[in-house]
Amino acid sequence: MADHRTELIELDRAIGDSDHGENMDRGFKAVLEKLAEAPPATPGAALKLTAMALMSKVGGAAGPLYGTAFLRAATSLGDATDIDPAALAAAIQAARDGVVARGKAESGDKTMVDAWTPAVEAAAAEAAAGNGDVLKVLRAAAEAAEAGAVATDPLVARKGRASYLGERSAGHRDPGAVSTALILRAAAGAAE
């Protein structure tokens, strides 16, 4: 997130209030500190700790949205120590459902949902293929989220601050969709 801080700031400057890069960088720095302080025992515990750190430090709307995403994913994984592809795909879906429940956005509204939903579908398809590889699930989710973010370019925003711009929001990529893709790509990178 630190490497992409400027990119997110620039994207958000075009159609938002230019704080997304700053907020996400600060939030994930806090996540890294918390994880280092007390390394969690399970993936679920790590996701819950991430949720709390993001919600405490991000400040903007992205805080509760990503906080809810990570919290719902944590709840979905429970106390499991080994995560299989189906459980991982279910956790990604729980994260997306949390974002939708919290932000009330739908596909095509030019929000992070436009990255999450293709990621959910790709992860589910990869898990259903049954090759038992969580890394492939994460890669499929990240790729789909990246494509979903690119596909927000022509959309007119219907949710969030960009929606105030109406038609003028078209022609810009949604910063939240980009940060969602970055998170899923980082998860795949960590699994590698």
Added chain:
Amino acid sequence: MTVRLVVVSHSGKIADGAVELAAQMAPDVLILPAGGTDDGRIGTSLAKVLAALEQAAAGGGVVVLTDLGSAVMMAESAVEFLPEPDSVLLADAPLVEGLVAAAVAAQAGADAAAVKQAAEAVRPAPVREAPAAAEEATPGPPEATGDFELINLAGMHARPAAKIAGGLSGLEAEVTVNGVDGTSMTALMTLGAGMGSVLHVEAWGQDAAKAVKYVGGLVEAGFGEP
């Protein structure tokens, strides 16, 4: 045990100020501010909201009021972290007016659902005719009367009520507005008078005419609001 209130705002000053205002009308109600980020910037903080919710938890229920959209999301998310999420109600109401109404209701002993309802009822609502009970205690026909239609969008809410009550308190007159005491801000707020409803003013005493004129002037100017 009275219901306790939590205010989630993007600004520490807004949260503190709203609490200060409401506390004047509800001295026995615990009202906790959770505004701004941990380091005092504009934003919301999970830690602050959770701390306030935990402090409020032991009472007769908790009702949360919020300002802008992402404060609503933060409050909803924070509630998800609680061991008993159902113990907290979120009121969908304008922050200041809703908080004042909620605080007054909590002070009067209403339960959590009724406090939430009181907050949400400050939105412009259908006209409700108040009973003319106050006339029983008032000798003779009023010395001055007037009927004034509310033209401001928000109708009779905390600020107009405060202006009317504040101004009338300084006059030598007994004044009723739709049957309630014109010098009582909370009584005026409970009229639930929205835009388009008519305030019927009756006054007795030395400044009766002045009092009716005062209320009429405020109403016709829309209280200086849109």
